[in-house]
Amino acid sequence: MSTELLNALAIFLLAILVGFEVISKVPATLHTPLMSGANSIHGIVMVGAMLIAAAADNWFSYLLAFIAMFFGAANVVGGYVVTDRMLQMFRRREPAKAPAETASAAAGAGASGAGEGK
Amino acid sequence: MSDQWIYTIVFLCWLAAAAAFVLGLHLMNSPATARRGNQLSAAGMTLAVVVTFLWLLTPGNFVRPGGMGVTAIAIILIGFVLGGGFGLYLARSVAMTAMPQLVSLFNAVGGGAAALVAIDDYVRIVGTPDLSPSTAIFVVLGAVIGSVTFSGSLIAGGKLQGIVPGKPITFPGSRLVTALTAIIAVAGLIVLVLAAAGTIALSTEIQLAILGLVVLSGLVFGITLVLPIGGADMPVVISLLNSFTGTAAAMAGFVINNPVLIISGALVGASGAILTKLMADAMNRSIVNIMVGGFGTGDAAAGAGAGGVEGGSIREVSLDDAAIQLAYAQKVIIVPGYGLAVAQAQHACRELADLLEQRGVEVSYAIHPVAGRMPGHMNVLLAEANVPYPQLKEMDEINPEFERADVALVVGANDVTNPAARSNPSSPIYGMPILDVDHSRSIIVMKRSMRPGYAGIDNELYTNPKTGMLFADAKDGLTQLVAAVKQL
Numbered sequence: 001m002s003t004e005l006l007n008a009l010a011i012f013l014l015a016i017l018v019g020f021e022v023i024s025k026v027p028a029t030l031h032t033p034l035m036s037g038a039n040s041i042h043g044i045v046m047v048g049a050m051l052i053a054a055a056a057d058n059w060f061s062y063l064l065a066f067i068a069m070f071f072g073a074a075n076v077v078g079g080y081v082v083t084d085r086m087l088q089m090f091r092r093r094e095p096a097k098a099p100a101e102t103a104s105a106a107a108g109a110g111a112s113g114a115g116e117g118k
Numbered sequence: 119m120s121d122q123w124i125y126t127i128v129f130l131c132w133l134a135a136a137a138a139f140v141l142g143l144h145l146m147n148s149p150a151t152a153r154r155g156n157q158l159s160a161a162g163m164t165l166a167v168v169v170t171f172l173w174l175l176t177p178g179n180f181v182r183p184g185g186m187g188v189t190a191i192a193i194i195l196i197g198f199v200l201g202g203g204f205g206l207y208l209a210r211s212v213a214m215t216a217m218p219q220l221v222s223l224f225n226a227v228g229g230g231a232a233a234l235v236a237i238d239d240y241v242r243i244v245g246t247p248d249l250s251p252s253t254a255i256f257v258v259l260g261a262v263i264g265s266v267t268f269s270g271s272l273i274a275g276g277k278l279q280g281i282v283p284g285k286p287i288t289f290p291g292s293r294l295v296t297a298l299t300a301i302i303a304v305a306g307l308i309v310l311v312l313a314a315a316g317t318i319a320l321s322t323e324i325q326l327a328i329l330g331l332v333v334l335s336g337l338v339f340g341i342t343l344v345l346p347i348g349g350a351d352m353p354v355v356i357s358l359l360n361s362f363t364g365t366a367a368a369m370a371g372f373v374i375n376n377p378v379l380i381i382s383g384a385l386v387g388a389s390g391a392i393l394t395k396l397m398a399d400a401m402n403r404s405i406v407n408i409m410v411g412g413f414g415t416g417d418a419a420a421g422a423g424a425g426g427v428e429g430g431s432i433r434e435v436s437l438d439d440a441a442i443q444l445a446y447a448q449k450v451i452i453v454p455g456y457g458l459a460v461a462q463a464q465h466a467c468r469e470l471a472d473l474l475e476q477r478g479v480e481v482s483y484a485i486h487p488v489a490g491r492m493p494g495h496m497n498v499l500l501a502e503a504n505v506p507y508p509q510l511k512e513m514d515e516i517n518p519e520f521e522r523a524d525v526a527l528v529v530g531a532n533d534v535t536n537p538a539a540r541s542n543p544s545s546p547i548y549g550m551p552i553l554d555v556d557h558s559r560s561i562i563v564m565k566r567s568m569r570p571g572y573a574g575i576d577n578e579l580y581t582n583p584k585t586g587m588l589f590a591d592a593k594d595g596l597t598q599l600v601a602a603v604k605q606l
Contacts, residue, residue, distance in 0.1 A: 002250075002252075004375065005252055005372075008371075008372060008375065008377070008380055011377060011380055011381060011384075012368060012372075012380050012381075012384050013384075015136075015368075015380065015381040015382075015383075015384035015385050015388075016384045016385075016387065016388045017388070018140055018385060018388070019143075019384060019385040019386070019387065019388025019389045019392075020388045020389075020391075020392055022140060022143045022144050022385075022389065023143065023388065023389040023392040023393065030146055030147075030148075030149060030152055030494055030497075031393060031396070031397075031487075031492065031494035032217065032218075032490075032492045032494040032495045032497070032498050033146065033152060033156070033494070033498065034143070034146050034389070034393065034494070035221060035356075035357060035360060035390075035393055035492065036217070036221050036224075037142070037143065037146055037155070037156050037159060038143065038360060038364070038385075038386045038389045038390060038393075039221055039224055039225055039228065039360055039363075039386075040156075040159070040160070040163070040224070041139050041142075041143075041159060041163075041364075041382050041385065041386050042225075042228045042232070042360075042363050042364045042366075042367045042382065042383060042386045043163065043224075043228055043231075044135075044139075044163065044166060044367060044378060044379055044382040044383070045228060045231045045232045045235060045366075045367040045370055045379060045383075046167060046198075046231065047132075047166055047167060047170045047376065047378060047379060048231075048232070048235040048367075048370050048371065048374055048376060048379050049194075049197070049231055049234070049235055050167070050170050050171060050174060050194050051170070051174070051181050051235075051374055051376065052235055052238040052239055052242075052374065053186070053190045053193045053194050053197075054174040054179070054181045054182040054186035054190045054194075055181050055182055055239075055242060056189075056190060056193075056238065056242070057242070060241060061238050061241055061242055062189060062190075062193055064234045064237060064238040064241070065190075065193055065197075065234075065238055066193045066196070066197050067197075067230070067231075067234055068197075068230075068231045068234035068235050068238065069193060069194055069197025069198060069201060069231075070197045070200055070201035070204075070227075071201060071227035071228065071230045071231035071234070072197075072201065072227075072228070072231040073197060073198045073199075073200075073201030073202040073204075073205065074201040074202065074204045074205035074208075074224065074227050075201075075205065075224050075225075075227050075228040075231065076163055076167075076202070076205070077201070077202035077203075077205040077206050077209070078204070078205025078206060078208050078209040078220070078224050079205070079209075079224050079228075080156065080159070080160040080163070081205070081206055081209035081210065082208075082209035082212065082217070082220060082221075082224075083156045084153065084156055084157070084160075085209065085210075086214070086217070086498050086501075087152045087153040087156055088153060089498065089501040089502045089504075090149040090152065090153070090497075090501045090507055
């Protein structure tokens with residue numbers, strides 16, 4: 001195997017370990033947004049779709065690249081928008097009615113997040 | 119600037135994007151920072167996409183020396199606008215209750231894209247010296263995993279949406295088909311690697327045909343994998359497929375030798391795996407057990423569960439009685455389930471809680487880890503109704519509190535409150551962590567009928583002498599309760 005591939009394998013392994021470590025700390029409350037957020041991250045495959053579109057040199061490759069591009073873009077845009085829609089609903093107390101409280105609520109939320117086990 | 123310099127900058131931007139993904143996920147640890155985390159992740163994605171596009175325009179890029187052509191530019195832009203618009207429309211318009219299916223759909227297209235990237239690169243390099251045996255391995259893995267997640271996620275989403283029947287579907291020889299497709303995929307992998315190594319001589323066309331066969335078997339495998347699994351287990355399946363898609367993206371990254379795909383794919387692969395395990399743990403099931411099917415299949419297991427309950431009688435409670443019990447309680451714990459979500463009753467539920475709090479009643483919500491259709495799904499639905507999240511208590515936190523609760527109000531939840539999980543070793547859900555609703559002084563169960571829950575087993579909570587059944591649709595029932603409490 002080439003050195004390049006071996007390096008890539010090392011990166012792959014380390015990224016897996018990072019993934020385990022980052023995820024295992026998320027509280028169950030946020031699992032649905034998390035799943036959706038992680039789901040949008042694999043939309044990075046759209047970068048791959050762009051690269052194969054650039055390298056394509058026949059109609060079949062172009063066709064595959066186009067479908068990949070469509071799929072990837074739907075994954076990325078839809079994924080991030082829907083995750084954001086979910087997360088903006090995590091509020092402490094109806095900030096729409098009391099906009100002035102939003103800032104202090106956010107600060108308070110941070111504090112209560114730390115002491116969640118009460 | 120030399121070409122090498124430009125590539126270095128592009129590469130560093132890719133790394134920055136990967137770092138944004140990791141930090142973004144990390145910020146999702148807490149509700150207070152979660153939204154910022156997602157935005158950071160989206161910013162990283164935008165950076166990676168824009169920088170890649172600009173780089174491909176430069177004449178010095180090594181993917182397409184001289185810069186990519188007009189056709190490629192058109193394909194990228196049109197594909198982005200159409201795909202992005204499609205995703206944006208769905209993301210904006212979907213009801214929060216339909217969230218799991220939408221995630222499943224986005225997961226399907228992500229897996230499909232990963233498979234296509236791997237296949238397209240193979241089409242380009244097959245028959246040339248660029249095709250090494252290791253590349254062939256990653257092409258086949260990316261194509262197979264990607265197609266399994268594509269068809270599997272579509273079936274899983276279809277089951278949740280009701281397009282595909284939620285009950286487990288088996289047909290004669292379905293296991294055989296599953297096994298056969300797996301064998302074809304493995305055999306295809308071996309043949310294509312040997313062909314790439316030059317050990318066996320195959321024409322380009324035959325190698326492409328074999329890859330096509332492998333992709334087809336992946337698609338069939340995804341379908342036969344998910345069809346026999348019951349709807350109750352679908353969240354675990356979607357989570358597992360999410361993890362697969364991450365892995366497929368990483369495989370595609372190996373094929374086209376791109377670090378940001380490898381890192382992000384591995385990150386999602388690992389995160390999906392952990393999440394899947396957490397979900398399976400919460401249901402006291404092993405992932406293997408779920409994938410093989412069984413619990414969702416009902417039949418034998420449901421019979422065993424039903425036997426323990428028959429003979430008990432249920433007690434109905436009137437709306438006014440329920441209102442009085444709630445209004446004069448000191449502590450009320452609301453146990454929301456999926457029934458509340460499908461009835462879109464989360465707003466009525468919050469209204470009732472607000473009203474009770476005004477009367478000095480201490481109200482909290484008991485959230486089972488798998489309440490709703492995904493872990494944390496109920497939290498999202500209640501957050502949508504502006505329920506302050508400190509009122510949402512997780513299972514371990516709330517269970518000791520049931521003893522002090524005057525009334526536990528169960529709205530549209532079933533299996534997660536079934537005491538059989540603690541006491542009846544023959545019950546299929548025995549050992550599943552449940553909410554100790556039966557420990558509270560009295561229980562009101564709001565339910566449309568005596569129909570068993572998603573797991574298809576009867577609930578002995580309903581025959582408990584402390585339990586009053588309030589037969590109503592969650593939304594109507596709660597709205598009427600609000601009116602009744604107001605009149606007191």
